Amino acid sequence: MEKDVAIVGVGQSPFMRKCGISIGELCFLAYHEALDGTHLKNKDIDASIICSATEYDKQRSPAGVISDYLDLRKKPTFCVESLCSSSSSGLRIGYSLIKAGLHDVVAVIGFQKMSELTSAEAAERMGRSGDVMWESPFGMTMPAAFAMFARAHMTEYGTTEEQLAKVRVKNSIYGALNDKAAFRKVVTLEEVINSRPVVTPLKMLDCCANADGAVVLILASRDVARRVTDKPIWIHGLGASSGSATLAGRETYSSISCAREAARIAYDMAGLGPEDIDVAEVHDCFTITEIINYEDLGFAKPGEGVKLLEDRETYLEGKIPVNLDGGLLSKGHPIGATGGGQIRSIVRQLRRECGETQVKNAKIGLVHNLGGPGVYCFVTILGRD
Amino acid sequence: MEKDVAIVGVGQSPFMRKCGISIGELCFLAYHEALDGTHLKNKDIDASIICSATEYDKQRSPAGVISDYLDLRKKPTFCVESLCSSSSSGLRIGYSLIKAGLHDVVAVIGFQKMSELTSAEAAERMGRSGDVMWESPFGMTMPAAFAMFARAHMTEYGTTEEQLAKVRVKNSIYGALNDKAAFRKVVTLEEVINSRPVVTPLKMLDCCANADGAVVLILASRDVARRVTDKPIWIHGLGASSGSATLAGRETYSSISCAREAARIAYDMAGLGPEDIDVAEVHDCFTITEIINYEDLGFAKPGEGVKLLEDRETYLEGKIPVNLDGGLLSKGHPIGATGGGQIRSIVRQLRRECGETQVKNAKIGLVHNLGGPGVYCFVTILGRD
Numbered sequence: 181m182e183k184d185v186a187i188v189g190v191g192q193s194p195f196m197r198k199c200g201i202s203i204g205e206l207c208f209l210a211y212h213e214a215l216d217g218t219h220l221k222n223k224d225i226d227a228s229i230i231c232s233a234t235e236y237d238k239q240r241s242p243a244g245v246i247s248d249y250l251d252l253r254k255k256p257t258f259c260v261e262s263l264c265s266s267s268s269s270g271l272r273i274g275y276s277l278i279k280a281g282l283h284d285v286v287a288v289i290g291f292q293k294m295s296e297l298t299s300a301e302a303a304e305r306m307g308r309s310g311d312v313m314w315e316s317p318f319g320m321t322m323p324a325a326f327a328m329f330a331r332a333h334m335t336e337y338g339t340t341e342e343q344l345a346k347v348r349v350k351n352s353i354y355g356a357l358n359d360k361a362a363f364r365k366v367v368t369l370e371e372v373i374n375s376r377p378v379v380t381p382l383k384m385l386d387c388c389a390n391a392d393g394a395v396v397l398i399l400a401s402r403d404v405a406r407r408v409t410d411k412p413i414w415i416h417g418l419g420a421s422s423g424s425a426t427l428a429g430r431e432t433y434s435s436i437s438c439a440r441e442a443a444r445i446a447y448d449m450a451g452l453g454p455e456d457i458d459v460a461e462v463h464d465c466f467t468i469t470e471i472i473n474y475e476d477l478g479f480a481k482p483g484e485g486v487k488l489l490e491d492r493e494t495y496l497e498g499k500i501p502v503n504l505d506g507g508l509l510s511k512g513h514p515i516g517a518t519g520g521g522q523i524r525s526i527v528r529q530l531r532r533e534c535g536e537t538q539v540k541n542a543k544i545g546l547v548h549n550l551g552g553p554g555v556y557c558f559v560t561i562l563g564r565d
Numbered sequence: 566m567e568k569d570v571a572i573v574g575v576g577q578s579p580f581m582r583k584c585g586i587s588i589g590e591l592c593f594l595a596y597h598e599a600l601d602g603t604h605l606k607n608k609d610i611d612a613s614i615i616c617s618a619t620e621y622d623k624q625r626s627p628a629g630v631i632s633d634y635l636d637l638r639k640k641p642t643f644c645v646e647s648l649c650s651s652s653s654s655g656l657r658i659g660y661s662l663i664k665a666g667l668h669d670v671v672a673v674i675g676f677q678k679m680s681e682l683t684s685a686e687a688a689e690r691m692g693r694s695g696d697v698m699w700e701s702p703f704g705m706t707m708p709a710a711f712a713m714f715a716r717a718h719m720t721e722y723g724t725t726e727e728q729l730a731k732v733r734v735k736n737s738i739y740g741a742l743n744d745k746a747a748f749r750k751v752v753t754l755e756e757v758i759n760s761r762p763v764v765t766p767l768k769m770l771d772c773c774a775n776a777d778g779a780v781v782l783i784l785a786s787r788d789v790a791r792r793v794t795d796k797p798i799w800i801h802g803l804g805a806s807s808g809s810a811t812l813a814g815r816e817t818y819s820s821i822s823c824a825r826e827a828a829r830i831a832y833d834m835a836g837l838g839p840e841d842i843d844v845a846e847v848h849d850c851f852t853i854t855e856i857i858n859y860e861d862l863g864f865a866k867p868g869e870g871v872k873l874l875e876d877r878e879t880y881l882e883g884k885i886p887v888n889l890d891g892g893l894l895s896k897g898h899p900i901g902a903t904g905g906g907q908i909r910s911i912v913r914q915l916r917r918e919c920g921e922t923q924v925k926n927a928k929i930g931l932v933h934n935l936g937g938p939g940v941y942c943f944v945t946i947l948g949r950d
Contacts, residue, residue: 254826256807261645424633
C-alpha cells in the first residue's frame with residue numbers, strides 16, 4: 181500500500197571485527213551499494229543524516245567528514261545519536277524532512293568503527309551512556325543491565341539459561357547464511373551454555389559483540405520513489421519512546437516499557453497489529469533481550485516469549501519469523517549501523533531478495549531497535565506495494 | 566504572517582564561565598523559563614531534541630539523562646549534533662517532526678557544559694571536529710582556522726586589525742545590557758588591539774570564550790500555537806548547507822560557502838531577501854567571522870562588510886542591526902546552546918521584549934549559525950504575526 185515516504189535503496193558494508201579502513205571508506209562501501217540499487221545518482225541526494233554513537237573513534241562530528249568523503253559537500257548534513265538506535269532515529273528524521281517538504285531524497289548513513297578501542301575501553305564508554313552521576317560509576321555496564329533483566333525474567337516467569345541459549349542457536353543458524361555477518365558459525369546449545377561467564381546468568385555467547393560496519397538507507401518522497409525504483413518499501417509506522425536513563429528508575433525489569441510504548445505508537449500509525457507482521461528484526465543485543473522483545477511487541481503474551489521460540493514460531497517456517505539475518509548476535513553490533521542493518525534486512529525481505537531465508541509472501545515487516553538498556557526505543561513498520 | 570510551525574516559548578540559563586551544576590539542572594533552568602512563557606504544561610510536550618556537541622563533559626548520549634531529569638520520560642527523544650550549530654539543526658528537525666504530523670509540540674534543548682575541561686583540552690576536542698586523519702593532528706584548531714580567514718580577507722580587501730576590533734567594541738556595548746551574558750564589560754578599541762595574541766592576527770578579545778549554558782525553544786503546530794501564546798513567532802525560512810570538513814578543500818577563505826548557500830535557501834523558502842531583514846543574529850565566534858557573515862548573508866557586498874560596520878548600519882539605529890544581545894563575543898559560547906541563544910534573541914526582538922536594545926517595529930529576523938569553520942551552516946528566518 182502506497183505511503184508518503186519510501187525506502188528506495190539500501191546498502192551495507194560487511195560487519196567486521198576490524199575493518200582496517202577509515203570511517204569515510206566504511207560508509208562509502210554502504211553508500212554506493214545503496215545508490216547502485218536505484219536510478220539515483222550522487223547529485224540527486226538532497227541531504228544526509230549521519231548516525232553514530234559517540235567517542236568510539238577519534239573523529240568528532242563525523243557528518244562533515246563523511247559527507248565530504250561521499251562528495252555530498254554543499255548538501256545539508258548533521259549527526260544524530262541515540263546509542264544503539266541511532267540509525268532508527270535517523271530514519272525518523274529522514275522521513276520527517278521529506279514529509280515536511282524540505283527534501284525529496286535523503287541518505288540515512290549509520291556507522292560505527294569500534295576496533296580502535298579495546299573491549300574494556302568500549303565497555304567503559306557504553307557505561308557512560310547511563311547517568312554518569314548516579315549509575316555508570318558504580319559499574320552498570322550493558323551486560324550488567326541485561327543480566328538484571330534476565331534475572332527478573334527468570335524470577336517472574338521461570339525462564340532458564342538453557343532457554344536463553346536457544347535464542348543464540350536459532351540466530352546462529354540464519355547468521356551462517358548471511359555473508360555480511362561477522363560471526364557465521366552455527367553454535368549448539370552446549371556451546372552457548374559452556375561459554376565463558378560474562379555477567380551471570382549471561383555467558384559470552386549470550387552477548388552480541390562489537391563490530392565495525394556501515395549501513396545506508398536512501399529515502400524518497402512518493403513521486404521520486406515511483407521514478408527511481410520498481411520496489412519501493414513504504415514507511416507505514418514510526419514509533420518512538422524513551423525510558424529512564426537510570427535503571428533504578430524503572431518500574432519493571434522483565435519488560436522494557438519504552439519498547440511497549442514505541443510498538444503501540446507504530447502499530448497505531450500503521451493501522452496494524454502484531455498479527456499483521458510477516459517478518460521482524462528485533463534488537464537481540466543479548467539472548468534475553470530477544471525473548472523480552474517478543475513480549476513487548478505483542479508477538480507473545482508476557483511470560484510466553486520462550487514458548488513462542490520453543491514452538492519454533494520465530495523460525496523461518498513459523499508464524500512470525502524473527503532475525504532471519506542472524507540478528508545482532510551473528511552480525512555483530514556496530515552501534516550506529518545496527519538499526520540500519522535491521523531495516524535493510526526487512527527491506528530485502530519485503531523485496532523478496534533473501535534466498536534461503538526468504539519469508540514467502542512477506543508484505544509487512546517490523547523493526548525493533550533499542551538504544552542502551554531501554555533508554556530509547558524505535559519501532560518501524562514497513563510494507564511493499 | 567502565519568506559517569505552519571511557530572516558536573511559542575524560549576528560555577535560557579545564564580551563560581557562565583562555570584555553572585557548578587549538572588547538565589540536567591542546567592537544562593532545567595532554560596526549560597522552565599520556556600514553558601512558563603506559554604500556556605503549556607510539561608505533559609503537553611510531545612518530544613524533545615537534545616542538541617549538544619560531544620566529549621565536553623562525561624555524559625554520553627545526554628538525551629536520555631536530560632529528558633529523564635525534565636520528567637519527559639516515555640516521550641521520544643534523541644541527540645542532534647552539528648558542532649556550534651547543533652541547536653539550529655535541532656530547530657530544523659523539530660520543525661520537520663511537526664510539519665510531518667508526527668508531533669504537535671517539540672522542545673529543542675541545546676546545552677553545553679565546558680567547564681569540566683581546561684582550555685587546552687577543549688581546544689583539542691574542537692580540533693577533532695576537523696578531519697582527524699588529514700588536518701586536526703597538524704594543529705588546525707578553531708582560532709587557527711579563523712585566523713586564516715582573517716588573513717585572506719585582509720589580503721583580498723585590505724581589512725585591518727583595527728577594523729576587526731570594531732566588531733568586538735560594538736558587540737560589547739550591547740552585551741553589557743544582556744543580563745544573561747557571561748562577559749558584560751564594554752571594551753575599547755585599544756583594549757581589543759592590545760589584548761594577548763592568540764593566533765595572529767586574532768587576539769584574545771577577537772575570540773569568543775567557552776561557556777556553560779542551556780537554551781530551550783518550544784515549537785508548536787499552527788493550531789497549538791494559536792492556543793498557547795499571544796505572540797507566536799513563525800518559521801518562515803530554513804536554510805542549511807555544508808562545506809568541506811578539511812580547510813584544504815575550500816575554494817575561498819574570505820567567504821564561507823555553506824553560509825552563502827544556506828542563506829540563499831532560507832531567503833528562497835521565506836520569499837524574502839536581505840533587504841527585508843529587520844534584525845539579525847550572526848555567528849561572531851571571532852570578530853572576522855561577523856564581517857564575513859555580513860557579506861555571506863547579502864547585508865553587504867563582498868569586501869564591503871567593514872564599511873557596513875563603520876557606517877554603523879549594524880548598530881541598533883542602523884539599517885540592519887546585528888547581535889544586539891552582544892553576540893557570542895559577549896554572551897560566551899556554550900557550543901550546543903549557542904544557536905538556540907541566537908534564536909531566542911530574535912524571538913524576543915520580534916515579540917518586542919528587548920527594552921533598551923529593541924529594534925523598533927521589528928517584523929522579520931534572521932539567525933546565522935555556523936558549525937565549526939564553515940563545516941555546517943544553518944540560516945533561519947523568523948517573523949511575527
